[in-house]
Amino acid sequence: MAAGLQAAGLLCGGLDGETVAAAAAKRDVEVTPLSRYSQNRTAPVGLQMGFAAMDTKEIRRGVRELAIALEAGRGAFPRNRKPRAVC
Numbered sequence: 001m002a003a004g005l006q007a008a009g010l011l012c013g014g015l016d017g018e019t020v021a022a023a024a025a026k027r028d029v030e031v032t033p034l035s036r037y038s039q040n041r042t043a044p045v046g047l048q049m050g051f052a053a054m055d056t057k058e059i060r061r062g063v064r065e066l067a068i069a070l071e072a073g074r075g076a077f078p079r080n081r082k083p084r085a086v087c
Contacts, residue, residue: 004052008034011045015073020047023069029062 011017017033024031032048049066051059 004050006048006050008046008048011047011070011073013074015045015070017045017047020069020073023072024066027065027069029065029069031066 011020017035021031021033030050034043034046034048037043037048054062
């Protein structure tokens with residue numbers, strides 16, 4: 001039986017969970033904004049990330065693509081350099 005793990009990551013630097021999730025989806029990475037779990041939108045700004053029965057190669061690809069999506073969420077979408085730290 002396959003098992004998975006979920007983790008939450010808080011966003012800072014003015015990033016928006018919905019914007020980053022949309023940018024990640026365009027890169028074939030599925031994350032859920034924490035705001036979707038709050039009725040009155042008072043949830044912390046962040047993302048829920050899942051690692052359900054994925055091999056390490058796919059996890060590494062997802063992390064790289066999520067880093068690019070985070071950059072896109074900041075309005076800086078560098079195509080010719082490595083992503084930098086968000087905060």
